[in-house]
Amino acid sequence: MIYILQVIILGLCLGLVYALMATGLTLIFGVMRIVNLAHPIFILCGAYVAYWLFVLYGLDPILAIPIAAIVCGVLGAIVYKLVFEKDAGSQKYSEMTVLLTFGTAMILDGTLSFFFKNTQRVTSPSYATDAFFIGDIFLPTAQLYSGLVSLSLIVALALFLKFSTLGVAIRATSLSRVNAELVGINVKFVCLFSFILGCALAGCAGSLVSFVFSFFPAKHFEWIAVLMSLVVLGGMGSILGAVTAAIVLSVLASLVGAFLAPSWSTMVFFLALFVILLIRPQGMFGKYLS
Amino acid sequence: MNDVILKLNNVTAGYQNGPDILKSVDLTLKKGEIKCIIGPNGAGKSTILKAIAGILRPRNGNVLFNDRDLVGLEAYEIMRQGICFLPQDRALFDTLNVSENLWMAGYTLHDKKELKLRIEEVLTVFPILKKRLSQYAGTMSGGEQQQLIFARAIILKPQIMLIDEPSLGLAPSIVEQAFKHIEEIALTGVSILLVEQNARRGLSSSHTGVVMDLGQVVFEKDAKEVLNDERIQELYLGKRKSK
Numbered sequence: 180m181i182y183i184l185q186v187i188i189l190g191l192c193l194g195l196v197y198a199l200m201a202t203g204l205t206l207i208f209g210v211m212r213i214v215n216l217a218h219p220i221f222i223l224c225g226a227y228v229a230y231w232l233f234v235l236y237g238l239d240p241i242l243a244i245p246i247a248a249i250v251c252g253v254l255g256a257i258v259y260k261l262v263f264e265k266d267a268g269s270q271k272y273s274e275m276t277v278l279l280t281f282g283t284a285m286i287l288d289g290t291l292s293f294f295f296k297n298t299q300r301v302t303s304p305s306y307a308t309d310a311f312f313i314g315d316i317f318l319p320t321a322q323l324y325s326g327l328v329s330l331s332l333i334v335a336l337a338l339f340l341k342f343s344t345l346g347v348a349i350r351a352t353s354l355s356r357v358n359a360e361l362v363g364i365n366v367k368f369v370c371l372f373s374f375i376l377g378c379a380l381a382g383c384a385g386s387l388v389s390f391v392f393s394f395f396p397a398k399h400f401e402w403i404a405v406l407m408s409l410v411v412l413g414g415m416g417s418i419l420g421a422v423t424a425a426i427v428l429s430v431l432a433s434l435v436g437a438f439l440a441p442s443w444s445t446m447v448f449f450l451a452l453f454v455i456l457l458i459r460p461q462g463m464f465g466k467y468l469s
Numbered sequence: 470m471n472d473v474i475l476k477l478n479n480v481t482a483g484y485q486n487g488p489d490i491l492k493s494v495d496l497t498l499k500k501g502e503i504k505c506i507i508g509p510n511g512a513g514k515s516t517i518l519k520a521i522a523g524i525l526r527p528r529n530g531n532v533l534f535n536d537r538d539l540v541g542l543e544a545y546e547i548m549r550q551g552i553c554f555l556p557q558d559r560a561l562f563d564t565l566n567v568s569e570n571l572w573m574a575g576y577t578l579h580d581k582k583e584l585k586l587r588i589e590e591v592l593t594v595f596p597i598l599k600k601r602l603s604q605y606a607g608t609m610s611g612g613e614q615q616q617l618i619f620a621r622a623i624i625l626k627p628q629i630m631l632i633d634e635p636s637l638g639l640a641p642s643i644v645e646q647a648f649k650h651i652e653e654i655a656l657t658g659v660s661i662l663l664v665e666q667n668a669r670r671g672l673s674s675s676h677t678g679v680v681m682d683l684g685q686v687v688f689e690k691d692a693k694e695v696l697n698d699e700r701i702q703e704l705y706l707g708k709r710k711s712k
Contacts, residue, residue: 344576351562351573357524358560360544362621363577367543 192326194429203380209416219399225385255378414465563607
């Protein structure tokens, strides 16, 4: 029984990190209909920022979050202005963005490999190998901290979207670009802002990921598969959906890993993707896209 | 005449690469006037409204609002000038609640205290909405949605409202209510340009009637004259010759 609880808690912490990784992706899709295959590469950029700040200046990766967010946000703004803005609103935009974002991911992947080589890296702050014990339950500090920080960032995002004028405008724009323009919302600005916000969230997730997983430039291929499955399962564009999917699947994956075999655990994400596409293609919280 | 606030000169417009839907249209709108555009399907009635609102960029001609040309501005910029467009499909944010919809209607208002006051004010005009504040706009009845649309439109105190088919999909009693609201709004000095499939109903609430066909204005007259004109009755209002 304790063992099951143990596995669930570990899955939960990891799930919250996955949730943070997926929120930016689903936000960008929801507002702009961009299928951002470059999202995980932004996460990696955030991870490298945190890694080098730690190695060079000894800055704790959790404290490096704002810096990683700013770096990725600026990078996002540049990429958006260069690649995505001019075609926004064209009819096959989503389809176009699949190729555009894939190309962006390849370019950034190549750039990262050029500078940082294909070495596995992991940030190792003092708490990375520590653990708490609550009764017999074992809580690795790194996982616990990353889970809690992810949770607070997701809550902050949710509050922003619910209660700030710009947040409601972002939701309004994701419902309908035209209607948003009609009430006087500057849709171009909202799109740019959402893209930057999504990339900044990727940067935050990157800082946390840097001490939870080991990473190297081509790692993003592995992540995009998992993240897309979360986003599709939750319903494209639904943040609540992506977060729920991340937590549920991650807990399931760690249960499968513990009771079947660790190599089966990744399968959970893809099996869930198959099942949801068969029985409810719009996802748990999604609506059919017209 | 200096009470003309909107003037279309020679406006030509069409969709994407398609043919011209509007062909050199001239039209004026006076302060406080309700003007109803009628005509058969495909005459370009809705297109006029879209061209003014900036959803569709005119290919030629100009749209003067208080002597300032609107052609080339983005839809949200035109809206910020004081022209409010109410499209056929309602344009509510279905999964935002009523209070968020009203909040977004005042997006361009930087003084948030003022916005709060105006929302209070609007809620006294449409008391039903007060009970629905936390309900999703998409789950309300057609009549309630219609009220929310008017509520949203008057929050910014626009000078011009462009209304496309206010009666579409509404029960007859709700249609009456909608036109009552339109008349009341016009009494506060707002000019209203209306497109209505139910031409008889639209004209009877209007001051002037414009008949359009094939992308051009056929003629413009006092609304009552249009209603009583034999030829128009035959062509557009569905009266049989034998009667």
